């Protein structure tokens with residue numbers, strides 16, 4: 001970057017001047033700040049950008065260390081707001097170097113004449129909201145002050161380097177460099193003994209190049225990281241062709257994708273693939289050198305399931321062993337403490353091979369932690385290593401550092417942002433904070449930001465914010481503030497999203513774990529770029545849901561509420577179903593419904609492997625019934641659960657709930673026998689109930705033949721199957737057996753009235769509709785029979801029934817009759833626990849590996865079944881995020 005381009009004259013001219021009055025002040029002249037300024041100007045807002053550095057570039061201005069590159073491909077990591085700009089700039093490589101990205105940002109600043117409104121070398125020292133004037137007052141290091149209506153932090157997520165937290169740094173007599181603040185002048189390392197501390201992206205990118213220059217390089221590694229070869233070179237022809245074939249569509253797909261790069265959602269799950277297939281997929285990804293590809297495209301469960309992830313991590317560790325010749329060094333470089341992708345993986349050029357050089361040594365800080373830095377080098381628990389240069393590649397106070405720690409921000413009523421965020425960042429949409437009117441953050445904590453292609457996320461945020469400012473101006477509003485309700489709702493949604501991915505299982509800068517004393521929690525939004533965009537759009541289309549808007553001459557507007565109350569994956573499923581524009585199921589007729597369900601189920605992820613699956617027939621109440629038995633892989637005999645599938649007494653069979661039965665078989669270590677009871681309208685009430693009872697009796701009597709434990713069985717069922725399970729318990733009590741030790745009722749039908757609140761609140765929009773339930777009832781049971789306890793178990797005698805676990809879902813028409821049944825059981829002295837699953841819908845728990853957030857509910861169901869069988873709970877890795885939510889109901 002030529003120094004002539006550094007520092008505009010405007011910045012000097014305004015020093016010491018009176019308070020500058022602008023509509024909008026922006027902090028930061030990186031990717032976000034530049035685009036903001038461009039859009040604000042075009043929209044007619046007077047604006048100023050305040051930038052601490054001497055030129056534009058943001059993170060790319062500061063991070064000049066050897067090897068610094070972007071690890072999103074250049075065809076994706078660029079502005080897309082102006083097709084002319086896209087044509088005017090040619091990237092030279094697949095992954096751009098820091099100098100090239102800086103040149104690009106300088107080019108953009110020149111093209112749109114942005115520098116004249118940027119004050120360089122200007123650091124904000126305080127920002128204070130003036131409620132009376134409805135303006136922010138900014139103090140700066142130069143003494144100049146700025147008054148603005150809107151204050152926008154475009155400060156970047158990784159711009160506040162974290163101190164090294166090692167004693168004695170100032171005692172060191174040699175040279176010290178920080179990768180995040182690398183000098184502009186050439187750093188000469190030739191012939192010197194160099195130490196690099198840190199093996200994140202900055203360390204991994206710089207280590208091979210430093211090794212080439214230094215007389216000896218010693219790398220101090222605390223946590224090994226996964227690194228994948230970048231295979232840098234020309235942009236890949238297939239991706240370029242895809243972009244050029246339809247640029248607008250490519251960009252649009254990126255905007256609605258999960259990570260901001262247009263790759264499809266992977267559908268094959270790890271357990272469907274053979275070892276050889278998985279290996280081949282990894283080899284292909286390894287050869288591609290594409291971070292987003294390897295993070296998303298190998299198999300569908302790689303980022304959400306511990307076992308699916310472990311298969312991939314094992315293969316990558318194999319690659320490390322293949323490259324690094326010394327087995328001890330290879331072992332030290334192999335990560336074992338976090339799932340692949342949960343900590344930011346890196347792209348490298350010759351990183352692992354660098355450790356084969358005779359002049360490179362790895363010090364494993366897990367075995368010999370650093371005690372201190374001395375005058376001559378670095379002292380560990382085991383030795384002192386003398387060096388001439390220390391490079392700290394120790395990372396950043398990510399996401400909140402630049403917003404919170406850099407200057408005090410004082411909002412409405414004198415509230416300090418540091419206090420408000422003392423226990424972790426609280427935001428609405430990662431864009432705003434309650435109590436801080438007219439303050440916006442670009443890619444703030446609570447937005448996809450660092451888990452996405454930043455270029456896409458920045459443009460989305462900038463567009464959203466500037467469009468809102470324009471709309472406010474048109475409507476006469478002068479202040480906007482998120483409500484506490486909306487912000488709390490977003491925190492809940494963030495927490496729900498965080499259970500989806502494996503980020504919660506790693507201590508990383510995503511979670512604040514790299515900074516001692518920092519509040520812990522997954523800071524970026526893990527729900528994906530496309531879903532996030534649709535949520536932001538919905539906020540607008542719902543009259544700025546969750547925002548209070550005020551202005552001097554207009555009535556206050558506040559549509560308060562939470563933007564997402566569904567679990568994130570439930571929302572995706574329901575949106576997908578809505579997009580399919582299906583006719584009402586009941587209009588398909590019984591056979592049409594059965595065909596539709598068979599087709600729908602054919603496209604779902606395959607159920608997980610269990611020890612054995614056996615199909616057979618058993619005698620029902622009136623002829624043979626098919627069954628499917630799922631046996632655990634562990635040695636038997638196992639306790640037996642008799643299972644009844646859902647389907648409104650009309651459709652489904654012993655295989656319909658295959659993924660659920662497999663999952664529960666694995667979690668409980670029990671045999672599940674799924675019964676193919678007969679259906680309406682061919683077989684109306686009480687056929688299903690009588691079949692259920694007869695099947696349970698036969699299974700209990702033949703437990704030994706089935707490989708099960710002798711003694712009581714358990715029953716379980718979902719929806720209409722839950723109804724059959726509940727009825728079976730009543731019949732077994734009244735007809736002298738079989739003995740049943742517990743009942744698991746998942747969203748059961750328990751009663752024939754349709755006037756409970758949940759029937760109204762959730763009448764439509766959540767797949768199981770009120771009119772579909774009417775249809776099911778009509779096909780199965782004539783009105784005269786409906787109060788019979790064999791179809792409305794809530795109306796039966798409940799004393800003396802087996803202990804129960806009743807699951808209800810918030811967005812289910814059947815919710816309240818499930819709750820009523822649990823309460824009635826408790827009142828009748830039956831031990832009962834009830835789980836009301838927040839944000840879930842009727843099908844949440846049986847859509848295994850689709851509704852990932854259903855895991856916690858299934859863990860609790862499995863615990864309940866094990867309790868019924870007198871067994872302790874079982875936990876597997878990955879269940880840590882699961883919070884017990886069921887409640888024991890008192891009689």
Ligand code: NA7
Nearest residue numbers: 164165198199200201202203222223344393394395396514
């Ligand atoms: P990172 O990824 O936070 O890496 C920092 C590295 O420094 C990491 O290996 C840390 O180990 C290590 N570290 C930090 N503090 C210490 C101390 N006190 N002692 C020893 N080792 C330490 O930062 P980067 O700059 O590499 O990359 C940041 C992001 O920029 C990157 O993810 C890309 O998105 C671009 P730890 O893992 O904490 O044990």
